[in-house]
Amino acid sequence: MEQFNLENHPHRRYNPLTGEWVQVSPHRSKRPWQGQVEEVTESSRPRYDSKCFLCPGNTRANGIQNPDYQDTFSFVNDFSALLPEIPTGSKEEDSLFVAKSERGLCKVICFSPRHNLTIPEMDLASIKKVIDLWVKEYLELGSLDFINHVQIFENKGEMMGCSNPHPHGQIWAQESIPDNPKKKGKHLLKYFEKYKRSLLQDYVEKELLIKERILFENEHFVGLVPFWAIWPFEAMIISKRHITNILGLTENERTSLSDAYKRLTIMYDNLFGVSFPYSAGIHQSPTDGNEHPEWHIHMSFYPPLLRSATVKKFMVGYEMLASPQRDITPEAAARILKSLELGHYREKY
Amino acid sequence: MEQFNLENHPHRRYNPLTGEWVQVSPHRSKRPWQGQVEEVTESSRPRYDSKCFLCPGNTRANGIQNPDYQDTFSFVNDFSALLPEIPTGSKEEDSLFVAKSERGLCKVICFSPRHNLTIPEMDLASIKKVIDLWVKEYLELGSLDFINHVQIFENKGEMMGCSNPHPHGQIWAQESIPDNPKKKGKHLLKYFEKYKRSLLQDYVEKELLIKERILFENEHFVGLVPFWAIWPFEAMIISKRHITNILGLTENERTSLSDAYKRLTIMYDNLFGVSFPYSAGIHQSPTDGNEHPEWHIHMSFYPPLLRSATVKKFMVGYEMLASPQRDITPEAAARILKSLELGHYREKY
Ligand SMILES: O=P(O)(O)O[C@H]1O[C@H](CO)[C@@H](O)[C@H](O)[C@H]1O
Ligand SMILES: O=P(O)(O)O[C@H]1O[C@H](CO)[C@@H](O)[C@H](O)[C@H]1O
Numbered sequence: 001m002e003q004f005n006l007e008n009h010p011h012r013r014y015n016p017l018t019g020e021w022v023q024v025s026p027h028r029s030k031r032p033w034q035g036q037v038e039e040v041t042e043s044s045r046p047r048y049d050s051k052c053f054l055c056p057g058n059t060r061a062n063g064i065q066n067p068d069y070q071d072t073f074s075f076v077n078d079f080s081a082l083l084p085e086i087p088t089g090s091k092e093e094d095s096l097f098v099a100k101s102e103r104g105l106c107k108v109i110c111f112s113p114r115h116n117l118t119i120p121e122m123d124l125a126s127i128k129k130v131i132d133l134w135v136k137e138y139l140e141l142g143s144l145d146f147i148n149h150v151q152i153f154e155n156k157g158e159m160m161g162c163s164n165p166h167p168h169g170q171i172w173a174q175e176s177i178p179d180n181p182k183k184k185g186k187h188l189l190k191y192f193e194k195y196k197r198s199l200l201q202d203y204v205e206k207e208l209l210i211k212e213r214i215l216f217e218n219e220h221f222v223g224l225v226p227f228w229a230i231w232p233f234e235a236m237i238i239s240k241r242h243i244t245n246i247l248g249l250t251e252n253e254r255t256s257l258s259d260a261y262k263r264l265t266i267m268y269d270n271l272f273g274v275s276f277p278y279s280a281g282i283h284q285s286p287t288d289g290n291e292h293p294e295w296h297i298h299m300s301f302y303p304p305l306l307r308s309a310t311v312k313k314f315m316v317g318y319e320m321l322a323s324p325q326r327d328i329t330p331e332a333a334a335r336i337l338k339s340l341e342l343g344h345y346r347e348k349y
Numbered sequence: 350m351e352q353f354n355l356e357n358h359p360h361r362r363y364n365p366l367t368g369e370w371v372q373v374s375p376h377r378s379k380r381p382w383q384g385q386v387e388e389v390t391e392s393s394r395p396r397y398d399s400k401c402f403l404c405p406g407n408t409r410a411n412g413i414q415n416p417d418y419q420d421t422f423s424f425v426n427d428f429s430a431l432l433p434e435i436p437t438g439s440k441e442e443d444s445l446f447v448a449k450s451e452r453g454l455c456k457v458i459c460f461s462p463r464h465n466l467t468i469p470e471m472d473l474a475s476i477k478k479v480i481d482l483w484v485k486e487y488l489e490l491g492s493l494d495f496i497n498h499v500q501i502f503e504n505k506g507e508m509m510g511c512s513n514p515h516p517h518g519q520i521w522a523q524e525s526i527p528d529n530p531k532k533k534g535k536h537l538l539k540y541f542e543k544y545k546r547s548l549l550q551d552y553v554e555k556e557l558l559i560k561e562r563i564l565f566e567n568e569h570f571v572g573l574v575p576f577w578a579i580w581p582f583e584a585m586i587i588s589k590r591h592i593t594n595i596l597g598l599t600e601n602e603r604t605s606l607s608d609a610y611k612r613l614t615i616m617y618d619n620l621f622g623v624s625f626p627y628s629a630g631i632h633q634s635p636t637d638g639n640e641h642p643e644w645h646i647h648m649s650f651y652p653p654l655l656r657s658a659t660v661k662k663f664m665v666g667y668e669m670l671a672s673p674q675r676d677i678t679p680e681a682a683a684r685i686l687k688s689l690e691l692g693h694y695r696e697k698y
Contacts, residue, residue: 004438004450010431012525014447020528023451025430036507081374081667081674082359089353095540096552097576098363101353102372153666158385161663170666176361178671179369191444203445227446281670302669314510317519318430320651321630322500322527325430 007329015228016191016199018183022230023318023325026332037310038159045116045165054166056113071126072133073110074171080106082174084146103146104174109133111167118156118167118275120265120344127258130169134282135246135254141173142287149177149286152246157277159304159312177286184283185295192294198242200296213334216263220256223264225334230324232306232313233271233333235264237299244295245284261299263342268303270340278303355678364577365540365548367532371579372667372674375681386659387508394465394514403515405462420475421482422459423520429455431523433495452495453523458482460516467505467516467624469614469693476607479518483631484595484603490522491636498526498635501595506626508653508661526635533632534644541643547591549645562683565612569605572613574683579673581655581662582620582682584613586648593644594633610648617652619689627652 002008012021053060056068062078082104090100111130112122119127138150154169155162177185191199204222207213215223215235223237237260243249249257268276279302285295306313306328319325351357361370402409405417411427431453439449460479461471468476483501490499503518504511526534540548553571556562564572564584575585586609592598598606617625629650634641655662655677668674 002436004436006440006448009435010451010453011448012451016445016447021525023430023527024448027432028428028430036510036512079377081372081377081676083376086358087351087353091355094555096365096548096555098365099355099360099373099576102359102361104359149671151667151671153670155663155666160665161385162665163385172667172671176370178372180669180671199445206443206445227448279665279669281666283670300670302665314504316509316511316628316651317502317504317630318500318521320529320628321502321632321649322498322521322529327430 007331012323013228015226016203017187017228018180019187020183021323022228023323024329025325025327026329028327036314038312047114047116049115049166052115052164052166054108054110054164054168055115069110069113071112071129073113074107074133074137077106077108077170080104082106082172084144100176102175104172105141105144105147107137107141107171107173109137109152109169109171111169115166118265118269119154120262120269121346122167122262124255124258124262127262128254131246131249131254131257131261134171135249137171138246138284138287141171144173146175147173148288149174149181151178151181151281153279153281155279157275159277160279162277173287177288181283181286185286185292188296189294198294198296200238200298201240201242204238204240212331215267215334215337216260218256218259218263220253221260223260225330225337227330229330229333230315230326231302231304232326232328233268233303233337234330235301235337237261237264237301239297243297244292245297246282248297264301266342266344267337267340268301270345271337272305272309273345274309276303276305356680361672362577364575365552366536366577367529368536369532370672371577372672373678374674374676375678377676385663387661396463396465398464398515401464401513401515403457403459403513403517404464418459418462420461420478422462423456423482423486426455426457426519429453431455431521433493449525451524453521454490454493454496456486456490456520456522458486458501458518458520460518464515467614467618468503469611469618470695471516471611473604473607473611476611477603480595480598480603480606480610483520484598486520487595487633487636490520493522495524496522497637498523498530500527500530500630502628502630504628506624508626509628511626522636526637530632530635534635534641537643537645547643547645549587549647550589550591553587553589561680564616564683564686565609567605567608567612569602570609572609574679574686576679578679578682579664579675580651580653581675581677582617582652582686583679584650584686586610586613586650588646592646593641594646595631597646613650615691615693616686616689617650619694620686621654621658622694623658625652625654 010025059065084105088101092098134152141147141150150173152171188199213225226236282299284297285292304312359374408414433454437450441447487499490496499522501520537548562574572586627650631648633646634644653661
């Protein structure tokens with residue numbers, strides 16, 4: 001019998017950041033698709049839309065008027081899932097019915113005054129302003145004494161539940177450390193205590209030697225499809241240097257991160273020739289007042305598309321009840337992304 | 350200030366089965382929706398469709414002909430994600446690149462020869478035949494010595510990535526215990542060792558006293574919205590008696606489970622007057638040869654719809670990066686489901 005190899009045989013891969021496994025079924029990528037096909041609405045949008053809640057000068061649902069902002073703009077979400085001032089308390093009479101009040105703050109971050117841009121189409125200087133704003137918000141929100149975790153993220157595209165195409169992201173800052181970053185923190189700490197090194201720094205250095213999952217690198221950042229990726233074209237942007245959070249980025253590193261953010265999202269758009277939907281976010285050290293030398297800043301990108309602009313991967317059934325599963329291997333995904341032209345498909349330069 | 354209460358104030362709830370938390374934002378359910386709206390294709394289907402891979406007598410993609418089955422029918426998935434005969438091996442030179450071959454078997458379970466039925470529209474005797482087949486499969490697959498976990502599940506509806514509307518479910522049986530049931534097993538065991546009782550039996554008994562999350566009960570089963578539900582209308586069907594797996598069900602209990610399965614799915618269909626999409630599955634003891642007295646059989650239902658047949662809850666952004674989040678409380682969801690008429694909306698009896 002042939003020898004076991006990751007390119008051809010069903011296997012599980014371990015995610016050392018979360019301690020979880022993904023089921024990989026490489027032999028299965030040729031399965032026919034008869035299921036739901038998504039609609040692609042690649043309508044060209046105007047620079048300014050008078051009905052958009054996020055465009056400069058417009059009035060939002062709650063009657064507040066946006067300033068005539070020139071680059072970025074942040075404000076408290078009008079429909080915040082988390083609120084700063086609530087009665088606190090908990091319910092714990094019984095180990096089976098446990099609940100705790102949760103304080104927090106939700107903000108919306110407009111990336112650009114222009115309604116019709118997205119990150120891959122913005123210039124580096126404008127993307128850097130988004131990163132500068134993230135730094136400011138992480139610092140301000142993280143300094144509040146009831147905020148121990150600041151989650152910066154972006155939902156892009158209708159397919160990702162994004163209700164407004166104006167380029168924007170969100171921040172949900174809160175009292176508790178949510179389960180996902182908590183899990184990562186635990187595994188990062190275990191590794192750091194054992195090796196006195198950052199898990200992700202070691203990981204990036206090894207990936208740079210192996211090469212096959214690397215999408216690109218610049219002076220300070222690496223874009224790659226992680227060995228343990230769940231989504232078909234999942235990717236990470238990781239700093240080469242061991243930096244625990246966004247406050248540690250130098251000016252040059254912020255520019256490099258802008259470059260990496262743009263390069264990855266151009267690859268995505270070029271993959272199926274469509275503005276590529278995804279959720280992305282930053283994981284970094286909690287703002288609970290401790291040092292957290294184990295943390296290593298990174299961005300994770302979770303795009304749903306599988307084989308075309310209209311066919312996505314459904315994380316349902318087995319995935320919901322048992323474990324995530326993927327068909328195409330992370331190595332094949334990296335190969336495809338790397339083979340694309342570098343310029344954005346809409347510019348064709 | 351008002352006192353903290355679960356009906357009005359943002360809080361987190363603990364899931365004692367998985368050890369994870371869900372963020373609940375009850376104040377937020379009135380948020381307007383401007384995002385993606387799903388298509389509803391409530392076309393009436395024929396009893397038999399000559400192009401369907403699952404209808405009796407039809408030929409499947411790989412040339413095999415289905416028998417002229419009268420009630421249920423199971424076969425090995427033509428596009429199995431898991432295979433029984435593969436070269437085994439592992440990759441573990443480094444703690445950051447860990448992978449293991451995974452053997453397994455995937456089966457498709459046709460619920461009925463009739464192309465145009467769904468569980469809520471089938472009669473009890475026919476649903477019981479589905480359960481009988483699950484028992485047979487769990488026993489047969491679980492007896493194979495390389496199978497340690499049997500995941501029985503159903504993806505219903507295009508929105509849940511289901512590529513064929515013919516009523517059917519799946520079984521993925523495999524070597525390892527996947528993360529989700531593994532987590533549940535760990536928490537069930539901890540509770541069992543401490544109290545010498547089944548966590549879920551204690552939970553069901555308490556819910557029956559509290560009443561507000563109970564959807565229905567029959568002689569042997571309870572349908573409820575769990576205190577820690579993630580999806581807007583998530584529900585569980587739990588046996589009142591402490592049964593570790595489907596092999597322990599008496600004939601009467603199988604009939605009761607059919608009744609519970611039908612009652613819950615009728616509620617779902619009636620909620621928005623549409624054939625309600627969901628993923629559902631059974632969690633029960635692994636088939637690894639050990640006793641597992643800690644396990645307690647239950648079915649979990651994860652439906653994506655939020656506020657109408659066309660608006661679903663997106664588990665994206667914050668949910669992918671941080672933690673699941675919900676707006677409507679589990680208690681409110683139970684109240685709504687309980688208030689619906691008992692007969693199926695298409696029958697109006
Ligand atoms: O097996 P199917 O119905 O083709 O596929 C569906 O169920 C599988 C198991 O839950 C998922 O992995 C797929 O993403 C989904 O589309
Ligand atoms: O806040 P939005 O854009 O209205 O809503 C979107 O992002 C949120 C945070 O990831 C999710 O909870 C919602 O399900 C999603 O539709």
